[in-house]
Amino acid sequence: MSAILTTADLTKCFDHVAAVNGATFSVDEGEAFGILGRNGAGKTTLIKMLTTLLPPTSGSASIAGCDLIREPARVRRHIAYVPQGLSMDPDLTARENLEIMAVLYDISRRERPHAIRAVLALVDLEDAADRLVHTFSGGMVRRLEIGQCMLHRPQVLFLDEPTVGLDPVAREAIWAHVEHLRRTFSVAVCLTTHYMDEAVHLCSRFAVLRAGRIVALGSLAELRALAHNANATLDELFGLFTELQPDARSGMHGDRGPGR
Numbered sequence: 001m002s003a004i005l006t007t008a009d010l011t012k013c014f015d016h017v018a019a020v021n022g023a024t025f026s027v028d029e030g031e032a033f034g035i036l037g038r039n040g041a042g043k044t045t046l047i048k049m050l051t052t053l054l055p056p057t058s059g060s061a062s063i064a065g066c067d068l069i070r071e072p073a074r075v076r077r078h079i080a081y082v083p084q085g086l087s088m089d090p091d092l093t094a095r096e097n098l099e100i101m102a103v104l105y106d107i108s109r110r111e112r113p114h115a116i117r118a119v120l121a122l123v124d125l126e127d128a129a130d131r132l133v134h135t136f137s138g139g140m141v142r143r144l145e146i147g148q149c150m151l152h153r154p155q156v157l158f159l160d161e162p163t164v165g166l167d168p169v170a171r172e173a174i175w176a177h178v179e180h181l182r183r184t185f186s187v188a189v190c191l192t193t194h195y196m197d198e199a200v201h202l203c204s205r206f207a208v209l210r211a212g213r214i215v216a217l218g219s220l221a222e223l224r225a226l227a228h229n230a231n232a233t234l235d236e237l238f239g240l241f242t243e244l245q246p247d248a249r250s251g252m253h254g255d256r257g258p259g260r
Contacts, residue, residue: 004029004155004188005050010059012045019045021212022059029155030186032178034199037209038242043192044084046209047160050190051081064155080149081158087145090134094125094144097133098151105152115151123147123177139170143177150181157181159191163198175201196234206234208241216241 003026010023020042027033037043048054050061052072061068064078088097098119102112120126123143133141142162149157159178163171179202182189193199199206206223208216216223216237223237224230232240 002029003027005061005063005190007050007061008059010046010049010061011057012042012049012054013057018057018212020049020209023207023214025207025214025217027156027188027190029188030182031205032182032189032191032203034203034206035190035192035209036196036199036206036238036242037192041209041242042212043209044160045212047081047158047190047192051079051158052076053081077152078155079158080152080154080156082142082145082149082160082162084160084164088133088141088148091132093130093132094120094136095129097144098148101148102151107151119147119150122150122181137170138166139173142166142170142174146174146177146181150185150187153185154187156188156190159189161192161194163193163195171195171198178202196238200234208238210242 005027007026008024010020011018012020023046025033035043035046045054049056050063050068052068052075056069063075066074066078068075089100092100095116098116099112102115107115117126120129123146125140125144125147128136128140133144136144146157146159146162162178163174166174175198178189178191181187189202191199191202200220205219206217207214208223216226218226220234220237223234223241224232227237227240229236
């Protein structure tokens with residue numbers, strides 16, 4: 001598969017402090033890619049740069065062949081973003097929320113009804129289409145948010161902690177919907193999460209951030225090789241790579257993948 005997203009030395013500074021420092025990685029079409037790190041490691045800042053919500057200080061990135069810095073409007077046509085906080089209007093129905101998003105995505109009046117019906121079916125909310133969103137469970141709202149992002153068929157879907165605050169049943173339902181979208185539409189998924197079981201379930205590769213830098217990059221097997229521990233769980237690897245005190249492997253940080 002070819003890369004749909006690439007970054008090179010992508011950096012964001014606030015008052016001379018690098019929140020993201022020299023991030024270099026790529027994501028393939030249809031791949032699920034996990035961005036991991038402790039609070040304050042730079043995950044959300046990285047996502048906000050890639051979704052054109054924050055301009056980079058330096059470095060470069062491209063999504064679907066569009067330059068992130070020079071062509072942000074074109075980038076936005078190829079991406080969708082579900083932030084941490086719930087973003088649906090609770091005083092509108094699910095269908096009304098989707099109608100508003102369809103207008104914002106510039107979907108033609110003629111195509112909107114079909115696109116909305118397809119999304120409601122995709123996230124299994126057909127029976128709740130005309131209920132007010134404030135009557136929904138948290139899991140239903142998350143499904144609606146993910147569904148509305150698919151109205152314009154993006155090539156890259158960004159999810160920032162998509163299941164935070166949800167119960168185990170709702171979390172598994174979101175996992176199933178994300179995996180269905182990836183398989184059905186070959187959409188690349190970039191997600192941040194603090195749940196390592198979620199990361200292992202959904203993602204084939206990971207970037208681990210510490211203090212703004214990517215300190216480990218690769219599949220679970222590659223992270224294990226980098227840590228010289230063939231049996232380590234992702235929880236254990238996360239603890240190792242995000243330890244704030246430098247250890248004997250401190251030379252690993254930088255943005256190169258294992259073996260590169």
